[in-house]
Amino acid sequence: MRHLITTKDFHKNEIIELFKEAKEFLDEKPRDFLKEKSITTIFFENSTRTHSSFETAAKRLGAKVLRLDVSKSSSSKGETLYDTAANLDAMSPNAIIIRHANSGVPQILASRMHCPVVNGGDGKHSHPTQALLDLFTIYEHFQGNTEGKKILIVGDIKNSRVASSNIELLSQFGLDITLVAPPHFMPNSSLRKSYHLNKELIENTDIIMSLRTQVERHEKMIYASLKDYANDFCINSKLIQDKKLILLHPGPVNRNIDISDEVMKDQRALILKQVKNGVAIRMAVLKKLILEN
Ligand code: ASP
Secondary structure, X not given: OOOEOOHHHOOHHHHHHHHHHHHHHOOOOOOOOOOOOEEEEEEOOOOOHHXXXXXXXXXXXXXXXXXXXXXHOHHHHOOOHHHHHHHXXXXXXXXXXXXXXXXXXXXXXXXXXXXXXXXXXXXXXXXHHHHHHHHHHHHHHOOOOOOOOEEEEEOOHHHOHHHHHHHHHHHHHOOEEEEEOOHHHOOOOOOEEEOOOOHHHHHOOOEEEEOOOOHHHOOOOOOOOHHHHHHHHOEOHHHHOOOOOEEEOOOOOOEOOOEOHHHHOOOOEOHHHHHHHHHXXXXXXXXXXXXXX
């Protein structure tokens, strides 16, 4: 049984095939590839985009979706995660999409399920479909020529599952990554690092990926204030001026901390395109995992 827990679960050529298929799905027309199939979503952590994106993707492929409302499920009555999962599995869904605040939960559950498990984000660990849609957005923008393109990943990299999945994936496609963060948000990594976001970095980059400060994952307050952070790392027009580049953010954006209001409206900010691309990518992922398993 194949699952999608980290981006390493797909080979590079499979990802290129997914991108071809996702490109077709950008027409947003309904398909019936997953007619008669049912998909369960179970999100133990808040989500706006990922949850609705998976649901839209599943429905656009003709599948039925069972959205388990965790606040009303038996988890709040003391049922273990394993038992909740075993019960869901006993209803024979064709795929389960799970998000959890603890790293490793999707991996553990996958070993007990009889259907593909898709990781919708686990703790600080991994968010594979976000990285796939980010790469797809870059791939589309540069018409497949990702080799040697320079990207700055800016923000709370240490606590971001989006960053770790992107770091894993982007280098496979030849992107040249620089991590930009204050020391308390910088992970241990052999990649190029900068503790300042300066004009010189901007001059030399093709892509900026801005990330939200993961306040919910900080055990203690490790920085002075988000305002201080914003003074040094917010992507604003003074910083990027008219440099030819694209700007990505997985959302939710903390306006004027991660990205200024003005830049949010800029043509170079592809944030809503990422959302649109996300549905197409998740359609391709669900179709592959369910029909090829
Ligand atoms: N939505 C992304 C995630 O679930 C990014 C974020 O929350 O900052 O990881």
